[in-house]
Amino acid sequence: MKINTKQKPAYDIIGDIHGHADELEILLDELGYNENNGHYRHPQGRKVVFLGDYIDRGPKIRRSLQIVRGMIDAGEAHGILGNHEVNALRFHTSDGNGGHLRKNKKENVKQHQATLSQIAEPFPDEWRDWMDWFAGLPLWLDLGPIRAVHASWNSEVKSQLKEIGKLEGETLRTHSIKKTVPYERISAIINGPEAILPEGFWHETDDGKKRTEFRVKWWKSLEGKKCDDIVFHNSNTAMPDLLPAELPVTTPFTQDAPITFFGHYAIMKNKPGPILDNLACLDYGAGKGGQLVAYSWDGEAKLDDSKFTSTPQRKDNNE
Numbered sequence: 001m002k003i004n005t006k007q008k009p010a011y012d013i014i015g016d017i018h019g020h021a022d023e024l025e026i027l028l029d030e031l032g033y034n035e036n037n038g039h040y041r042h043p044q045g046r047k048v049v050f051l052g053d054y055i056d057r058g059p060k061i062r063r064s065l066q067i068v069r070g071m072i073d074a075g076e077a078h079g080i081l082g083n084h085e086v087n088a089l090r091f092h093t094s095d096g097n098g099g100h101l102r103k104n105k106k107e108n109v110k111q112h113q114a115t116l117s118q119i120a121e122p123f124p125d126e127w128r129d130w131m132d133w134f135a136g137l138p139l140w141l142d143l144g145p146i147r148a149v150h151a152s153w154n155s156e157v158k159s160q161l162k163e164i165g166k167l168e169g170e171t172l173r174t175h176s177i178k179k180t181v182p183y184e185r186i187s188a189i190i191n192g193p194e195a196i197l198p199e200g201f202w203h204e205t206d207d208g209k210k211r212t213e214f215r216v217k218w219w220k221s222l223e224g225k226k227c228d229d230i231v232f233h234n235s236n237t238a239m240p241d242l243l244p245a246e247l248p249v250t251t252p253f254t255q256d257a258p259i260t261f262f263g264h265y266a267i268m269k270n271k272p273g274p275i276l277d278n279l280a281c282l283d284y285g286a287g288k289g290g291q292l293v294a295y296s297w298d299g300e301a302k303l304d305d306s307k308f309t310s311t312p313q314r315k316d317n318n319e
């Protein structure tokens with residue numbers, strides 16, 4: 001391979017795909033990638049960073065996985081784990097007591113149904129291979145001037161999990177028991193911190209579910225804030241002025257931190273943009289009728305509004 005040492009690394013970071021392979025191919029094409037020898041690559045050597053949540057929800061999960069893995073195997077991309085891949089590993093792994101690490105109950109089956117119907121049931125051997133591949137994906141990526149994580153960057157948890165290795169066998173089991181420290185560590189990274197609304201309050205999610213937990217803006221200090229200031233979700237329900245009784249501990253994100261990209265939060269807005277000069281969420285709800293979004297990074301120290309690329313919103317958008 002010819003290495004151009006003068007060429008600075010340039011990355012296209014892509015948010016949660018959730019089985020929308022057609023949108024992924026439109027986006028890759030728009031970003032200048034071409035499919036050659038079975039995988040996409042960029043003629044100028046740009047690389048893709050995928051932020052996890054490749055599976056569930058969409059119509060072409062198998063094709064999405066083939067594109068993502070094809071690029072990673074060929075050295076054209078990096079990819080990290082999303083909560084949906086970790087959930088899948090748990091869903092299909094025995095807990096040693098006749099159940100599974102993630103209960104195969106109705107709501108969990110529903111969340112995973114598209115993957116079950118499209119891959120796990122028709123191609124069980126192939127599905128085992130996909131799961132083996134998930135297990136070896138990293139929980140975050142630190143590329144120096146930029147970093148990537150599925151939901152929330154947490155330096156403390158990152159140092160605690162740095163030796164975790166492949167998410168299989170005993171490692172997967174010990175990190176899959178709810179209300180334990182190892183489970184919470186993984187959760188901090190792939191689900192992000194949540195708070196519980198003050199007693200008597202709930203909100204309705206865009207799936208129509210009533211929830212008392214809500215996702216918080218983990219890059220802010222939460223002390224002394226109202227729920228409205230710290231909530232990060234797409235609920236239409238007004239938040240109470242009262243503060244939750246207990247708040248998760250967050251480390252406020254500083255201006256000198258490397259540029260950090262994350263997904264997971266399904267922002268249902270038309271115009272993508274950064275949250276801070278050095279922080280951007282790239283999940284604009286492709287799995288829920290929204291857009292698939294990329295940010296093209298070329299070495300700049302501050303994120304730039306004009307460097308987001310998105311696919312159009314689909315007609316099945318139920319907003």
Ligand SMILES: [Mn+2]
Pocket residue numbers: 016053082083084150190263264265
């Ligand atoms: Mn997610």
